[in-house]
Structure formats: C-alpha cells, structure tokens
Amino acid sequence: xxxxxxxxxxxxxxxxxxxxxxxxxxxxxxxxxxxxxxxxxxxxxxxxxxxxxxxxxxxxxxxxxxxxxxxxxxxxxxxxxxxxxxxxxxxxxxxxxxxxxxxxxxxxxxxxxxxxxxxxxxxxxxxxxxxxxxxxxxxxxxxxxxxxxxxxxxxxxxxxxxxxxxxxxxxxxxxxxxxxxxxxxxxxxxxxxxxxxxxxxxxxxxxxxxxxxxxxxxxxxxxxxxxxxxxxxxxxxxxxxxxxxxxxxxxxxxxxxxxxxxxxxxxxxxxxxxxxxxxxxxxxxxxxxxxxxxxxxxxxxxxxxxxxxxxxxxxxxxxxxxxxxxxxxxxxxxxxxxxx
Amino acid sequence: xxxxxxxxxxxxxxxxxxxxxxxxxxxxxxxxxxxxxxxxxxxxxxxxxxxxxxxxxxxxxxxxxxxxxxxxxxxxxxxxxxxxxxxxxxxxxxxxxxxxxxxxxxxxxxxxxxxxxxxxxxxxxxxxxxxxxxxxxxxxxxxxxxxxxxxxxxxxxxxxxxxxxxxxxxxxxxxxxxxxxxxxxxxxxxxxxxxxxxxxxxxxxxxxxxxxxxxxxxxxxxxxxxxxxxxxxxxxxxxxxxxxxxxxxxxxxxxxxxxxxxxxxxxxxxxxxxxxxxxxxxxxxxxxxxxxxxxxxxxxxxxxxxxxxxxxxxxxxxxxxxxxxxxxxxxxxxxxxxxx
Numbered sequence: 144x145x146x147x148x149x150x151x152x153x154x155x156x157x158x159x160x161x162x163x164x165x166x167x168x169x170x171x172x173x174x175x176x177x178x179x180x181x182x183x184x185x186x187x188x189x190x191x192x193x194x195x196x197x198x199x200x201x202x203x204x205x206x207x208x209x210x211x212x213x214x215x216x217x218x219x220x221x222x223x224x225x226x227x228x229x230x231x232x233x234x235x236x237x238x239x240x241x242x243x244x245x246x247x248x249x250x251x252x253x254x255x256x257x258x259x260x261x262x263x264x265x266x267x268x269x270x271x272x273x274x275x276x277x278x279x280x281x282x283x284x285x286x287x288x289x290x291x292x293x294x295x296x297x298x299x300x301x302x303x304x305x306x307x308x309x310x311x312x313x314x315x316x317x318x319x320x321x322x323x324x325x326x327x328x329x330x331x332x333x334x335x336x337x338x339x340x341x342x343x344x345x346x347x348x349x350x351x352x353x354x355x356x357x358x359x360x361x362x363x364x365x366x367x368x369x370x371x372x373x374x375x376x377x378x379x380x381x382x383x384x385x386x387x388x389x390x391x392x393x394x395x396x397x398x399x400x401x402x403x404x405x406x407x408x409x410x411x412x413x414x415x416x417x418x419x420x421x422x423x424x425x426x427x428x429x430x431x432x433x434x435x436x437x438x439x440x441x442x443x444x445x446x447x448x449x450x451x452x453x454x455x456x457x458x459x460x461x462x463x464x465x466x467x468x469x470x471x472x473x474x475x476x477x478x479x480x481x482x483x
Numbered sequence: 484x485x486x487x488x489x490x491x492x493x494x495x496x497x498x499x500x501x502x503x504x505x506x507x508x509x510x511x512x513x514x515x516x517x518x519x520x521x522x523x524x525x526x527x528x529x530x531x532x533x534x535x536x537x538x539x540x541x542x543x544x545x546x547x548x549x550x551x552x553x554x555x556x557x558x559x560x561x562x563x564x565x566x567x568x569x570x571x572x573x574x575x576x577x578x579x580x581x582x583x584x585x586x587x588x589x590x591x592x593x594x595x596x597x598x599x600x601x602x603x604x605x606x607x608x609x610x611x612x613x614x615x616x617x618x619x620x621x622x623x624x625x626x627x628x629x630x631x632x633x634x635x636x637x638x639x640x641x642x643x644x645x646x647x648x649x650x651x652x653x654x655x656x657x658x659x660x661x662x663x664x665x666x667x668x669x670x671x672x673x674x675x676x677x678x679x680x681x682x683x684x685x686x687x688x689x690x691x692x693x694x695x696x697x698x699x700x701x702x703x704x705x706x707x708x709x710x711x712x713x714x715x716x717x718x719x720x721x722x723x724x725x726x727x728x729x730x731x732x733x734x735x736x737x738x739x740x741x742x743x744x745x746x747x748x749x750x751x752x753x754x755x756x757x758x759x760x761x762x763x764x765x766x767x768x769x770x771x772x773x774x775x776x777x778x779x780x781x782x783x784x785x786x787x788x789x790x791x792x793x794x795x796x797x798x799x800x801x802x803x804x805x806x807x808x809x810x811x812x813x814x815x816x817x818x819x820x821x822x823x
Contacts, residue, residue: 192578195541204619207623212623234529237530238530247545248546248630278543281630283547285550285626285628
C-alpha cells in the first residue's frame with residue numbers, strides 16, 4: 144500500500160491516537176507542491192497515477208542518502224533536502240531529460256518537526272523550481288535515510304547516454320570543479336573551518352544547481368554525457384568504458400574557482416581537487432568537432448559556463464597531460480562520509 | 484547518479500580495491516531478470532530509460548521495509564524479498580494495473596553473500612512470475628532497509644480507485660483473511676510456535692500472492708478497490724472515507740481458513756483476526772449490484788475465491804453485524820513489528 148506520509152502504518156484503534164501525527168505529515172507534505180496536469184492522482188490511493196507524453200521515453204533514477212554515509216546527522220536539514228533532490232535531478236539532466244515527478248521514501252527514528260519543517264521547505268522550493276511534483280512515497284520508522292525516485296521525459300532516441308563517445312570528440316564540463324571536495328574538507332575536519340572561503344565552499348557542497356537546461360540543449364549535439372558524482376576522472380571513465388574509447392584530459396584546462404585556489408591554496412592542488420571532487424553535479428559531455436558551432440548556438444541563451452578539457456582518442460585509457468606532457472599525479476579519492 | 488548496485492560510491496583509487504564487491508553485486512543483480520521490450524536501458528547509465536504504452540496511465544507505488552519495523556533481522560531473506568516485492572505488486576493489483584518495472588534501493592551494513600543470494604533468488608523469481616524487470620536502483624551502506632518503487636500500466640480512465648463506491652454496491656474480498664496476523668503471532672511470540680498450523684501460518688505472513696489478474700479483471704466492473712495491508716476494517720474505511728459513504732459488513736461472511744480457526748482456536752476470534760489482520764495483500768472491492776453477472780464472468784477463468792462480505796450504504800460509518808444484529812467487538816489492532 145502507498146502509505147503516503149502516514150508515519151506508522153497502524154490499524155484504526157491505534158491510528159486514532161496518531162491523528163496528530165497524520166495532521167503533521169499532511170501539513171508538511173500534501174498539497175504544497177507544483178500541480179502538474181499529467182498527474183491524475185498523487186496521494187490517497189494505492190498508487191499514484193500519471194501519464195507520460197507521447198513520443199517520449201521516461202528517464203528514471205533512484206538514489207538513497209543515509210545519515211552518516213551521505214550526510215552528517217547534524218547537517219542542516221534544508222541543505223540535506225537540497226542535496227538529495229538536486230543529485231537526483233542531476234541524473235535526469237545527464238540524460239537530457241526534463242524533470243517531472245518524484246517519489247520520496249523517508250525513514251526517521253521519530254517525528255521531529257524542527258527537522259521536517261526546514262527539510263520540506265527546501266525540498267519543495269527546489270522541486271517547484273524544476274516543475275517537479277511529489278507523487279507519492281512512504282514514511283517509516285527507523286534510522287534516518289531518504290530514497291528518492293525521480294522521473295523525467297526525453298524525446299525518443301534523443302537521450303544522452305554514456306556509450307556514444309567517438310574518437311576525436313571534444314570533452315567538456317559545465318561550471319567549475321573541486322569546490323564540493325573542499326566543502327567536504329570543511330565539514331569533516333574542523334581545522335579547515337578557518338581557511339579562506341570555508342563557509343562558501345561548505346555551502347557549495349550541498350547547493351549544486353542541476354544542469355537541466357544544459358542537458359536539454361545538448362540533445363542531438365552531445366555524443367555522450369554523465370553527471371559528475373564521483374569525480375570527473377571516475378565519471379569520464381564510465382563514458383570511456385561504455386563507449387570503448389580513451390581520452391586525454393589537459394589538466395590546466397580544468398575550470399577551478401578562485402575560492403578553491405585560495406582555500407587549498409596552490410593551483411596544482413586545486414586541479415587535483417577538480418579531478419577527483421565528487422557530488423559536483425556538473426555535467427561532463429562529449430561533442431563531435433563538427434558540432435562545435437551547434438553547441439555554441441544551443442548554449443547561447445543559457446547562463447552556464449562550459450569548458451573544453453580534452454579529447455576522446457582510441458587509446459582505451461584516460462591520460463592526463465600538462466603542457467603537452469603526461470603526468471602521473473597520485474590522486475586522493477573522493478570518499479563521501481562513509482569511509483571517515 | 485544511478486549507482487546501480489555499486490555498493491559504495493567510491494572514487495577510482497578506492498574502487499580498484501572494491502572490484503570483488505562490484506563483481507559480487509553484478510553477480511546477484513544484473514542480467515538475471517525478465518527482459519522487457521519497453522526497457523531501453525536498465526543499468527550502466529545515469530538513468531533507466533523506459534517507454535510506456537500509448538493509451539495507458541502509469542501506476543506508481545513506493546514502499547520501504549525497515550529491519551526491526553517490517554521484518555525481523557533474523558527473518559529468512561528469501562521470505563523478506565517475497566514480502567517486499569509482493570506488497571508493492573499488490574498496490575498495482577489494487578489499481579487494476581499490470582506490473583512492468585521495479586526500482587530497488589538496498590541499504591545494508593555490509594555485503595553479506597549468505598543474505599544476498601537467497602534474497603535475490605526469491606526477488607527475481609517473483610519478479611519473473613509477474614513479468615517485472617528491475618530497471619535500476621541504488622545500494623548504500625547503512626542499517627538494513629529496502630525501498631521499492633514499482634510501476635505498471637492501466638488503460639486510461641480504467642484504474643480502480645478508492646473514491647468510486649456508491650450506496651448499494653456490494654463489498655467483496657479475495658482469498659481468506661486473518662492468516663497473516665496469526666503468522667505474526669508465531670513470529671513474535673515463541674509460545675505460539677507449538678499451536679496448530681503455526682509453520683504454515685508463519686509462511687503465509689510472508690508469502691502472499693498479489694491479486695494482479697483479479698485487479699485486471701475488475702477494470703470496468705468494480706466501483707472501488709484497495710488492497711488489505713492494514714486490515715479490512717481499516718482499508719475498507721479508506722474506501723468509505725474517499726467515497727463519502729458508509730457500509731455494513733456481516734462478520735459471519737468473512738472468509739477464514741480452517742488453519743486459522745484451529746490456531747486461535749475459536750471461530751469468533753478467527754473472525755476478529757480477519758477484520759484486523761494486515762499485510763494480507765488480498766483485495767477488497769465494491770461492485771454495483773447490476774454488475775454481479777459481469778463480475779462472475781470476468782473472474783470465471785481466474786483461480787481466486789471471492790466472497791461478498793457486505794454492502795455500501797449512506798450511513799457514513801462502518802458497521803459490523805452478526806445475524807442481523809450490530810456488534811461492538813473490541814478489536815485489537817494489527818501492529819506489524821514496530822510497536823513490539
């Protein structure tokens with residue numbers, strides 16, 4: 144049964160004593176979101192009922208965030224909500240899909256209004272921004288964790304996949320890289336709090352902006368795409384593997400923020416952060432050289448910097464170069480919270 | 484990112500040391516399920532890509548099962564898998580939907596092959612039985628819990644909802660009721676293990692058969708439907724509330740198994756179990772009197788008993804009667820594991 148934000152699934156005699164909690168859940172989750180005309184039924188029945196547009200495929204992504212693994216229990220709930228939903232929307236962006244619906248399963252040890260209120264404000268603010276409607280979910284008692292399933296649409300045959308990169312294609316990334324890893328440094332190690340730009344980098348760790356409009360604009364132009372959740376080395380590696388190609392990345396081209404360079408505080412270290420920083424939720428994509436002009440035109444109206452960082456080749460490997468020379472940096476990994 | 488059964492989301496240097504676990508996950512989850520032609524991409528990219536049939540709505544349900552709340556940590560993992568997926572399929576059945584896809588998020592404290600192997604065997608056996616394909620998910624480290632999102636199709640306008648019951652409609656249930664609660668008695672209280680039929684009732688708690696073919700057959704016939712997850716009193720109550728009607732249920736009509744009557748061991752107590760037993764995953768539905776014959780014809784080829792248990796009225800209440808007299812039993816609730 145779709146126990147839609149009924150905190151415990153209990154029988155009538157016990158439900159009566161829980162009515163305050165029913166109201167509480169209703170207060171936070173029901174009827175406060177974007178109302179989409181393709182959602183026929185969003186709550187109060189066994190299932191949600193929705194309709195997909197004709198001529199489109201549906202892109203679907205599921206992510207779980209566990210307290211202590213993906214965020215600290217003490218983290219600002221508004222920031223956790225943003226991170227959870229943004230990371231899922233980013234998966235849609237990486238497929239070139241337009242977001243539509245989200246299902247949300249919340250497990251909590253007990254109902255905590257001081258946590259729920261800011262969490263939901265932030266969740267629905269971001270959902271509204273992307274035109275996403277909450278269509279259902281479940282709430283259960285247990286250790287704090289969130290599982291989201293987002294769905295979106297992409298015209299048939301136009302999804303940006305990982306397996307289409309070809310030799311000679313140029314490799315691009317959106318935004319700048321490395322800030323999320325620096326933010327994690329601040330979160331996990333108090334000695335970093337006093338470093339330059341620590342507060343803004345911490346916030347950037349939580350507050351990515353999923354590149355949905357870039358993903359949509361890349362339909363028919365990019366040959367492959369992925370979002371950067373585990374670091375560009377790792378994620379570009381997925382494209383290379385699925386496309387059976389190699390690549391050269393010129394590390395000096397990697398876009399890094401001035402704030403990051405001040406924080407680390409050497410440019411070379413900032414570039415290393417850029418290579419391995421996860422949970423950036425920027426896009427990494429490949430474009431055939433003949434589509435350079437089309438790319439430029441498609442992104443002309445979108446306020447998002449893109450940077451060419453390298454080129455696909457047939458080597459079967461990912462090689463990093465600096466000033467034309469191969470480099471072999473010992474890259475430290477991006478380890479979320481779970482190995483700390 | 485859709486970290487499809489990659490146990491920890493780790494960067495390349497650490498991933499290398501996890502390759503055994505990658506293989507492990509691949510071994511248990513990838514390419515062992517039903518392959519549907521409407522699934523364009525099921526793993527290995529940012530999202531799954533699927534296509535819904537034209538002329539259909541999509542029914543979607545999400546359920547979380549938490550260890551200690553919805554099942555005991557010591558429970559047979561094969562049984563847990565069946566219960567988790569069957570309860571979700573049952574939500575589709577209650578809408579008259581035909582199952583299609585499932586996303587599965589698994590959180591585990593550590594990779595445990597002795598748990599995963601029987602869990603997955605059971606999960607995929609049931610998925611195959613209903614033609615369901617696993618299209619994606621997430622695996623994370625943390626306290627044991629499962630979140631499933633199932634999706635299915637129902638012709639536009641034909642979904643069985645909770646809000647269509649009308650005065651005079653007759654109320655039916657599938658199968659027999661009460662066994663699941665008796666099974667829970669066995670699971671939670673060792674003193675019940677020696678009672679008659681304890682093993683078979685324990686197994687019935689876990690091994691429901693979602694009534695998908697009944698739900699499909701009820702399209703255009705039933706005025707309302709729900710699956711029995713919290714007990715028929717509670718779940719029929721949802722229909723009454725959403726339809727703004729009342730009902731009379733003749734308790735002597737409630738279908739109970741011979742095994743249950745022996746277990747409790749009085750018929751009156753068995754009827755009380757039938758009223759409040761949750762997690763039955765039988766259907767409760769209402770049918771206009773004029774469609775009795777159509778109902779009989781629609782279910783003629785389906786091996787599932789149905790029983791008429793009462794009638795919708797305009798009272799706005801659910802009244803229980805026995806031999807034509809109102810009764811006021813003190814019903815003990817169905818309390819899953821979480822309040823024990």
